[in-house]
Amino acid sequence: MNLRILIILCIITVGGFLYFCSEEDRELQVMSFNIRYDNPADGINSWSNRKDMVYRFINEQQPDIIGFQEALKNQMDDLQSNLESYSHVGVGRNDGKESGEFVPVFYLKDKYELLASSHFWLSETPEIPGSRSWGAALPRIVTWVQLKERQNGYIFYVFNTHFSHVSAYARNESAILLVNKIKTIAGEAPVVLTGDFNAQPDERMYSTLTENWEGYHQLWDSRTLPIKKTVESQQTFNGFNPETPEIVIDHIFINGFFNVQTFNTHQVTDNKVFISDHYPITARLSFRMNKREVQSEGKKLMQNAQMPIIEYEQLCFFDSTIINIKPQGQNATIFYTLEDEQPDSACTQYQKPITLKSSETLKARAFAKDMYPSHVAVQTLIKRRPNNARLIEVIPEADEKYYSPNYQSLFDNKQGNPIKLDDGSWCGFNGTDNDFLFDFKKKVHLEEVYVSCLSQPSQWIVNPSKIEIRTSNDGINYQVVSSKVLPTSFNESETGHMVVHLPFTAKARYVKVSVYNGGILPHTHSGKGNPSWTFIDELVVQ
Numbered sequence: 397m398n399l400r401i402l403i404i405l406c407i408i409t410v411g412g413f414l415y416f417c418s419e420e421d422r423e424l425q426v427m428s429f430n431i432r433y434d435n436p437a438d439g440i441n442s443w444s445n446r447k448d449m450v451y452r453f454i455n456e457q458q459p460d461i462i463g464f465q466e467a468l469k470n471q472m473d474d475l476q477s478n479l480e481s482y483s484h485v486g487v488g489r490n491d492g493k494e495s496g497e498f499v500p501v502f503y504l505k506d507k508y509e510l511l512a513s514s515h516f517w518l519s520e521t522p523e524i525p526g527s528r529s530w531g532a533a534l535p536r537i538v539t540w541v542q543l544k545e546r547q548n549g550y551i552f553y554v555f556n557t558h559f560s561h562v563s564a565y566a567r568n569e570s571a572i573l574l575v576n577k578i579k580t581i582a583g584e585a586p587v588v589l590t591g592d593f594n595a596q597p598d599e600r601m602y603s604t605l606t607e608n609w610e611g612y613h614q615l616w617d618s619r620t621l622p623i624k625k626t627v628e629s630q631q632t633f634n635g636f637n638p639e640t641p642e643i644v645i646d647h648i649f650i651n652g653f654f655n656v657q658t659f660n661t662h663q664v665t666d667n668k669v670f671i672s673d674h675y676p677i678t679a680r681l682s683f684r685m686n687k688r689e690v691q692s693e694g695k696k697l698m699q700n701a702q703m704p705i706i707e708y709e710q711l712c713f714f715d716s717t718i719i720n721i722k723p724q725g726q727n728a729t730i731f732y733t734l735e736d737e738q739p740d741s742a743c744t745q746y747q748k749p750i751t752l753k754s755s756e757t758l759k760a761r762a763f764a765k766d767m768y769p770s771h772v773a774v775q776t777l778i779k780r781r782p783n784n785a786r787l788i789e790v791i792p793e794a795d796e797k798y799y800s801p802n803y804q805s806l807f808d809n810k811q812g813n814p815i816k817l818d819d820g821s822w823c824g825f826n827g828t829d830n831d832f833l834f835d836f837k838k839k840v841h842l843e844e845v846y847v848s849c850l851s852q853p854s855q856w857i858v859n860p861s862k863i864e865i866r867t868s869n870d871g872i873n874y875q876v877v878s879s880k881v882l883p884t885s886f887n888e889s890e891t892g893h894m895v896v897h898l899p900f901t902a903k904a905r906y907v908k909v910s911v912y913n914g915g916i917l918p919h920t921h922s923g924k925g926n927p928s929w930t931f932i933d934e935l936v937v938q
Contacts, residue, residue, distance in 0.1 A: 422682045423681065423682045424461065424680075425458075425460050426554075426588055426678065427454075428590035430464075430465040430673070431672050432672040432674065433467070441669055441673070443471060451475075455479065460504050460508070461501065462482070463500075463554065463591060464498070464502065465557075467486070469495075472484075484500045484501060485500060485501050486499065486501065490525075490535060499539050499591070501513075507545065508545060509546055513541040514539075515538065517537050518532070518559070518566075518569075519535075522577070529569070530570070531565055532566040533561070533563070536557070538557040538574060539557075540553060550683055552586035552587065553585055554588045555577075555589045557570075557593075558591055558594075559571075559592070559601070560594060562891055564889055567593065568604055568700070570601070571604040571605050572697065574589075576697075578615075586650075587613070587650065588649070588681070589615060589648070589650070592646050594889060596643065605649060607697075608692045609697040612697065614651065615649040616649065616688075618647075618654075619659050621655070621656040622679075623656065623658075626658065626659070626660060628660070629642060629663065631661065633645050633646070633922075634674070636673050639919060639924065640922070640924065645674075646674055648677060652687040653687055654681045654682065654684060656679055658680045659677070659680075662677070662678065698768055699767050700767060700768045701723075701767045702723065704721050704723050704724065704770065704773050705724060710811075711810060711848060711895075712777075712779070713779060715753070716751055717777060719750040719777070721746045721773075728767075729763050729764070731746065732760040733758075734758055738759065738761075739759045739760055746760065755776070755897075757775070758775050759772050776895035778936055780938065783840070785835070785907075785937050786837070787832060789831075790832055794825055795825060797824070798817060798824025800821070800822075800823065807934075808821075810933070811848065811893065811934070814850060814852065814891065817931065823931070824929055824931050825913070825931075827927025827928065828913055828930075829911070830911045831908055831909070832908070834906065834908075835906055836906070840904070841903050842867065842904060842938070843899065844900065844936075845865050845878070845897075846934065847895070847935055848895045849931060849932050850893060851890070851893070852891045853890065853921065854891070856929050857928065858885065858929070858930075859884055860882055860930055862882060863882070863910065864880075865898055866907070867907055868906040874908055877901075877902045907937050914930065916928070
């Protein structure tokens with residue numbers, strides 16, 4: 397009898413709690429917002445012109461939780477001073493203190509109690525402040541908090557981050573690290589993940605975050621789950637340009653302990669001033685009474701082995717050159733090929749330095765236990781043959797900022813520095829098709845041309861769209877002997893170095909190498925409508 401009474405009392409107690417704790421009581425609104433770092437060069441859209449709009453918008457919306465990105469220390473001070481309802485957790489990504497951009501989590505201080513918080517870096521050494529890996533150009537950080545809702549006692553975690561803007565590989569490795577960290581830190585608890593991920597839903601990073609992995613709580617994109625659907629543009633990045641196409645790189649992910657009531661993208665402007673170069677997004681969530689069922693069979697979560705590093709002395713050599721291939725960060729086996737194929741475990745295993753005595757394109761890939769194979773490392777090395785070729789004219793000339801006297805950087809055998817573009821190792825041309833005219837002093841047998849160039853679309857630098865070779869015996873009448881059309885990438889998340897080889901057979905005194913610009917930056921690019929740049933570091937005619 398006593399047992400029956402106890403069971404009835406328990407049912408009444410639990411039922412009463414669920415009854416009085418309505419869905420509205422279980423709701424919270426989450427915002428992710430890249431506010432754009434304070435850059436005076438943004439002109440009318442500089443922080444000083446935008447910040448009042450930011451405060452007004454947030455105070456009107458009153459989200460429970462905000463994950464900001466790109467906030468500098470002075471912006472952190474501004475936000476805390478003008479968002480009086482909030483407390484926050486955050487540190488600068490450069491030193492774990494106040495240097496560099498923050499990815500802080502703000503929360504309504506009267507509604508939530510902070511139970512725990514910390515930070516980690518998206519690198520192979522996540523506990524070391526300022527660390528970076530996988531080709532990321534800048535340190536990247538995650539800030540997380542454990543919060544308790546004061547009225548009803550819900551405990552949950554919020555993670556906030558900003559992924560690499562230049563390396564898709566870094567973004568995917570960051571996603572794998574983040575999934576593992578969420579499992580370690582949050583365990584079985586409800587989780588919200590906010591951020592600027594610099595990746596659209598068709599990128600591998602996105603599927604890495606949202607796949608159903610064995611032993612992990614699956615994450616869902618809240619944009620895909622709202623109970624109340626809205627018809628609106630999902631564009632989150634605008635680049636301060638009203639004609640920017642739909643680019644969706646800001647996301648709010650949740651695990652199975654939440655429902656999504658609504659999701660909104662807030663495309664806020666005032667008098668042609670944008671609230672930021674990203675639009676804020678919000679998701680109105682509610683705690684579930686039971687965990688959402690997964691719809692697919694769990695897969696094994698594995699990292700990619702890191703791409704090996706190909707080490708060499710110079711891009712061009714005269715007699716022979718030695719190449720070393722090194723793995724990065726793990727016990728990996730490297731296979732390579734000099735053939736026109738993708739390297740796999742059936743190719744030659746790298747065991748000792750490789751000696752090259754001719755021009756070759758080497759491809760290498762790392763394989764490691766319980767990892768996917770790495771991306772392919774590719775490097776072309778050029779055997780330069782001594783000759784009397786003299787560059788007599790470049791039409792039009794290189795930009796004066798990206799130039800070396802007498803164009804020596806084109807013949808120094810060295811690959812240009814992709815970080816310091818103005819150090820004299822490159823010749824840069826803005827929006828022009830260029831002719832390079834060589835004189836051999838007499839008729840000679842000619843066989844090939846190599847053009848080495850940079851592709852860095854985030855800096856408006858793209859590879860040439862076409863290279864054409866013409867020869868002449870009188871310096872007036874030229875005929876085409878070789879031509880190659882090249883695919884041009886404007887993807888701002890990619891960067892690379894391209895060596896273009898044009899073989900041919902001719903006997904002539906003069907050679908004209910025509911390098912055609914990649915074209916106007918398209919509407920999908922943040923620099924839409926501007927001319928692209930061409931950067932060349934070596935030019936071999938022989």
